Amino acid sequence: MSDFCPMNGFDHLEFYVGNAKQAALFYSKCFGFINTAYKGLETGSRETASYVMEQGDLRFILSTGLSPDHPISKSVLKHGDGIAIIALEVTDAASAYKTSTSRGAIGAIAPTEEEDKHGIWRYSAIHAYGDTLIKFVERTNYSNVFAPGFEPRYQTDANSNGVGLKTIDHVVANVELGEMNRWVRFFADTMGFSLLVHFDDQAISTEYSALMSKVMQDSTGKIKLPINEPAPGKRKSQIDEYLQYNYGPGIQHVAFATDNIIKSVTQLRAAGVEFLHVPQMYYENLEEWVGKIDQPIDKLVELGILADRDEDGYLLQIFTQPVQDRPTLFFEVIERHGAEGFGEGNFKALFEAIEREQAVRGNLVSV
DSSP states (O other): OOOSSOOOEEEEEEEEOSOHHHHHHHHHHHHOOEEEEEESGGGTOSSEEEEEEEETTEEEEEEEESSTTSHHHHHHHHHOSEEEEEEEEOSOHHHHHHHHHHTTOOEEEEEEEEEETTEEEEEEEEEOSTTOEEEEEEOTTBOSSSOTTOEEOSOOOTTOOTTSEEEEEEEEEEOOTTOHHHHHHHHHHHHOOEEEEEEOTTTSBOSSOEEEEEEEEOTTSOOEEEEEEEEOOSBOOHHHHHHHHHTSOEEEEEEEEESOHHHHHHHHHHTTOOBOOOOGGGGTTHHHHHOOOSSOHHHHHHHTOEEEEETTEEEEEEEBOOSSSSSOOEEEEEEEEBOOSOOGGGHHHHHHHHHHHHHHHTOOOBO
16 A cells, blocks of 8 residues: 555654643653643643653653633543543645545544744644544644744753653554454554554453454554454453543553663662562563573563563563553553564463452452
8 A cells, every 4th residue: 555644753642631730740750751841821821731741752742721621621531641642743734634534534623833933833633543633743844842832841951861761662542342443444544554463362361351452553664553452251351441441442551662671660660650560470481482582580570571572583561550540541661672563472461460450449340
């Protein structure tokens, strides 16, 4: 298929939160992000406050509504804190909008231009799963820290690596049973994404529950968007739990790439980030089935880091607990050494770890 809607990569993820000021402090102190720009009452924004948080090539926008009837406030009331917008950098935001909507996408924000002394910032958006938006951002003629209306907050320290988080590896969504293939077709038809890999309910299952997943990627391979749906099982799956507390489909987790997962996770744990617990038995004979890896096994055991290998190499990964009271959004930290997969060998261990947390929450119930 021709690349009829070319993408340059992830531009940012926008979170809708109940208190952006507090959220900015959380992501700064716990995850090592730096607040680089701000928009709020002090800058002339009368309806919203937003904080730009950056680390490596990662960029988050934390936004809150300043009135109870603002759409952001309504979103937080329904879904809790979470990712509302996946922003993708494109060379032509108007063309991406026209192409995607002509091929079946529903428009959310028509092509828009905002201009200030730094240039012209162009963007548009379409609807995706649940209340999530896909935003097309064009920065060709804009050179400021983020966008018009934002003012620089702090000078980024060129020598600071935060906790070593570099880029977005992938962004995972959960949708209802029977909806996964619909959204696979949506990304293929409207933006030219292709199916990278498919995992059925035999690959991702335990005694009690299962899920199915398909990974979509753009033509460059920089943007990977796995889509999960629950599979019938004896008890409520992690996907069912998410859908219940998120009140519909949405972003389940974001994977951050790092070059040194041991260092990153050590710093994250020291800052108070909580991770899923991996039982000791997972590490018995680990090297026999994963093969030789460069990192010391005892450090993986100490930190609870998982390992997996495919035909191209190996990877190391770990998953946080949900980062809010609702069991919805969480994060993954991943270090790749050639492997292009998603830790298929860890699916069972990961699923069982999540089920243990579900049981603690009283949500691993019969269906």
